Amino acid sequence: MDPSRLVALIMAGGGGTRFWPRSRRARPKQFLRFSGEDSLLRATIRRLEGLVPPERTLLITGADQVSLAREHSGLPASSIIGEPEKRDTAACIGLGALLAAKIRPDAVLVVLASDHLIDPAEGFRASITRAAELAVEHGAIVTLGLRPDRPATGFGYIEFGKRLDETKPAGFQVAAFHEKPDAETAGIFLRAGTFLWNSGIFVFTVPVILDAIKTHMPELHAGLMSIRDPRNPEDVRRVYPGLVKKSIDYGILEHAKNQIVVEAAFQWDDVGTFEALGRYLKPDKNGNLARGGAIALDARNNLVDNDAKGTVVLSGVSDLLVVRTDDVVLVVPRKHAEKIKDIVDQLHREGRADVL
């Protein structure tokens, strides 16, 4: 496969509620740094170096974040597209397919999230290359899957069937997509050895994804076809808000035939919560995890994310999550770390948009 057919589509539309107060309406997660030097978004772009150049990289983000994304990503202005409103991933990928076809009619679309931790980058590029070859060779929708190392309940799973050949990274036929399981089911998936985590990274040609949309989401397909020029923001703005709001997982992947999963040759996390961040931190002797300045005295199993100058001092407390930014300190039981969105919703209801 000619590598110059690759067009990257980075979806960066996250609202940033799960990482509040680190992430804010005006500064969602993808613009933040986690473990590395780069923000998640910049790391995503950098990871493509040598595989997909900036002029074949598309970044779709919220219309109100376009200028931030331009400044932050270093991508050419023409690469950054503002979604008039959020219509979930199926519509976003549909629009991306139309845009990719304008770059190259024979484009192979590489759909990426902007907020994943991935390492090493060479493994990522090798996996994408392999997925693109299979996508073209089989006319398939190809998803990257990760070998699970724990019964995670925060990810979807892909049950795989027959291995396609002996080439590495390994490609398998997809047997079924499974939504985020409960803990018991996750344990079954893990022990079975025939399930991979759904990374949310997809590779397919433009005709393959548009055909799949036409078959499984005909309304969305009709809407997309009514966009005269996807590069014209006016045209997009006229159609986009009326498109069906559904994820590609529910709308397409759970139904489509001819799907392949490539077992990714890299470590991956989607850093969806502060707890996920905690997995990248080394505990002290009392199980406290901290990013940034923190001192724990007679304190156990706390998680601190200190993004400001200075120090968080914990004494005599346990199992707390403390997040500090320049202007907000959040203190919650660590078991609520998965429900930060509820706190954000509550602050919204109480008219405290000033802190969101």
Added chain:
Amino acid sequence: MDPSRLVALIMAGGGGTRFWPRSRRARPKQFLRFSGEDSLLRATIRRLEGLVPPERTLLITGADQVSLAREHSGLPASSIIGEPEKRDTAACIGLGALLAAKIRPDAVLVVLASDHLIDPAEGFRASITRAAELAVEHGAIVTLGLRPDRPATGFGYIEFGKRLDETKPAGFQVAAFHEKPDAETAGIFLRAGTFLWNSGIFVFTVPVILDAIKTHMPELHAGLMSIRDPRNPEDVRRVYPGLVKKSIDYGILEHAKNQIVVEAAFQWDDVGTFEALGRYLKPDKNGNLARGGAIALDARNNLVDNDAKGTVVLSGVSDLLVVRTDDVVLVVPRKHAEKIKDIVDQLHREGRADVL
């Protein structure tokens, strides 16, 4: 009594450990604002207006805080004395008596702390005037006492005897000084109705206090007498570090005869802890107390002291003390609020002087 005999001695040597991280080594409690517009120190000076002018006001503070105190207090440079090292209140008051005698040989010394909340100021001035009259008339050590409204264990108590006369504020003979009691004893004191809190505000003439020191702390007296000129920092520095380190309460008041207590005509608190600060805050419907920006969601009985810009958000936690300054956030169970000094000591031992 001639009011121009009054010389105020403000003791401002606090190390600021009980209010860490609000108070710091370089910025002890007396330089902080609590409920009012002024810092505690400035409020102390302002409260003397019309009673004792700046040129008869002495401020004794740590040698390393002299320049801060000069800038902050607005007192003349000659009024501010740096203690070469801390030798507790008996030595400090002895030095103050020597200095007061240089201002006026017949000085009546008014010993004040720099970190008390007192209201109203008129009641304070009336109480001091009354105490000074009794101090001169009876040649007595006079302490201001507060009628207790709760069985506080954080203050010393003064058991009083016979009322001297019908003049108000009332003056009583002192029957005995009692150290900080346990809770049961504090309850007995409260119910007896013959006990007042020891405010730490004392009034006496120079000869009376120097005589009492000579009788009960002869070593300290000898040391003080060896200071050739108390206004000469070199002379003080030579003698002061060798002085006996003892509080005036233990060294003098618990032993001296001829003591009087005046029932103060003001509300008083020594704001010794964050819990004491909490008494000046109004709880929300879930019992949360907050100074500065704070939001409590499904949170109960927390105490927040937020001295920085921005907001502390608590969700799902209870009975915590959260203190936020520009550079430190402290999170501890509220029941530890009385033991902040232990945390400071521990930080010191762990080599974290950077946050102290």
